Amino acid sequence: MNKIFLILSVTLLIVAVSCKKQAGEGGQATIKGKIWERKVGALMNTIAQYPAPEKAVYIIYGDDATYGNKIQTEPDGTYEFKYLRKGSYKIYAYSLDSVTILGPPQNANAPKIGVSKTVEITGRKQTVDAGTIVVLNY
Numbered sequence: 001m002n003k004i005f006l007i008l009s010v011t012l013l014i015v016a017v018s019c020k021k022q023a024g025e026g027g028q029a030t031i032k033g034k035i036w037e038r039k040v041g042a043l044m045n046t047i048a049q050y051p052a053p054e055k056a057v058y059i060i061y062g063d064d065a066t067y068g069n070k071i072q073t074e075p076d077g078t079y080e081f082k083y084l085r086k087g088s089y090k091i092y093a094y095s096l097d098s099v100t101i102l103g104p105p106q107n108a109n110a111p112k113i114g115v116s117k118t119v120e121i122t123g124r125k126q127t128v129d130a131g132t133i134v135v136l137n138y
Contacts, residue, residue, distance in 0.1 A: 025068070031084060031130055055073045057093050089120075095135035096137060
């Protein structure tokens with residue numbers, strides 16, 4: 001009986017140690033950043049620049065094919081994804097494609113593109129600054 005208990009205990013220990021948690025929620029790390037909007041004219045000239053309030057920001061965990069979470073920016077354009085584990089993450093927001101802005105004519109219904117940054121969390125309680133993502137608008 002003791003041999004079976006010992007074998008079972010060792011097996012469970014090996015399984016528990018060998019399970020590596022993937023990138024995603026469930027940790028204590030944070031990714032933060034800012035979305036900046038640049039309003040441009042027909043010739044890509046900058047008309048105005050400002051923080052992007054209430055802009056959707058997406059996060060992809062590791063090698064996932066689709067986003068894992070979506071949040072909105074604060075009035076100052078900042079965002080934070082909290083409670084993340086170690087791993088690689090892709091942060092993105094949608095922007096007008098500069099090709100559709102140049103037209104002619106400008107197409108308000110043209111598809112948008114994702115502008116992204118990849119960041120790596122290496123520490124359990126780390127806060128990573130993803131920097132600023134610039135999106136275009138007209």
